[in-house]
Amino acid sequence: MNQSVLKALDILDLFIGQHDLSLSDISKKLDMPKPTAYRLISALESRGVLSKQKHSEHDIRYTLGLKLLELGNIVSEELETRKIAYPYMESLCKKTNEVVHLVIIDQFEGVYIEKVESNQTLRLHTRVGKRSPLHVGSGPKLLLAYQDQAFIDAYLETSHFSEVTEPFSMTTKTEIKKELEDILLNGYAVSHGEQDAETIGISYPVRDHTGQVCASLAVSGPTIRFFGERGQRIQEETKKTAEAISQALGFKIKGDT
Structure with missing residues (x-):
């Protein structure tokens, strides 16, 4: 299976029991370089699978998107x-x-x-x-x-x-x-x-x-x-x-x- 797909699914699995996560959280939990994590997060966000929540300039977090509800x-x-x-x-x-x-x-x-x-x-x-x-x-x-x-x-x-x-x-x-x-x-x-x-x-x-x-x-x-x-x-x-x-x-x- 395509490795990018597997990594994207790994990101989604992190939200089981977790309401929101930052880029740093995801990068650390999956031992994934931040650029790679950001690329995958952006792709998931573009399809409505993840939603970005900007609390401040330095506090950006992600939650599961409405596409998953659908x-x-x-x-x-x-x-x-x-x-x-x-x-x-x-x-x-x-x-x-x-x-x-x-x-x-x-x-x-x-x-x-x-x-x-x-x-x-x-x-x-x-x-x-x-x-x-x-x-x-x-x-x-x-x-x-x-x-x-x-x-x-x-x-x-x-x-x-x-x-x-x-x-x-x-x-x-x-x-x-x-x-x-x-x-x-x-x-x-x-x-x-x-x-x-x-x-x-x-x-x-x-x-x-x-x-x-x-x-x-x-x-x-x-x-x-x-x-x-x-x-x-x-x-x-x-x-x-x-x-x-x-x-x-x-x-x-x-x-x-």
Whole structure:
């Protein structure tokens, strides 16, 4: 890892249990030359991670900046979403006997932040923390569809679609744009063999108290188990569960009082 990044993180660690620190404090505690410490502090300050407090000409101290509060709130919201969603995911897994995932967006990737495993002998082998391009898989695709147009345009310009190896993954901008339109029209996303061969995934949006889509609820499994009445029931249960999680997060569904 880049040594400057590690040193910057060392500086931030000093503020654990310490409200403010001067340049000299930081330099001494880390046995770091003052010019090096000042350069790193200035970089952190420019990004809002540290804040300068000038008490006098010779008394300048640094505190943690508001950027960390913003990032901390994001982490807190994600953890709260997982905590609230988990019992609903367990219930959905029992009803469908298929693996259930909760997926969020992180820059240009979908991240699987929670999972409830089925007891099926034939099942998907996924893990919490797995990342996927946003145009691959029902959960990530749904999240991409609900982003604003500027974000979608940026994703389409910077992503390398040919790197995806599964034969059923989309590889052109035209395909992706059409898929996103269909997701918004239908209100859910489906994937067929995009991450693993002969599998299917169905995802519905989870909304927070503001109405924004904050996660996608996905049920996945071998394609052979998602046909006919069983497949229809899985889809209906996934939709109802996503709506229940959204309500638990404070979202008011139309018709509720």
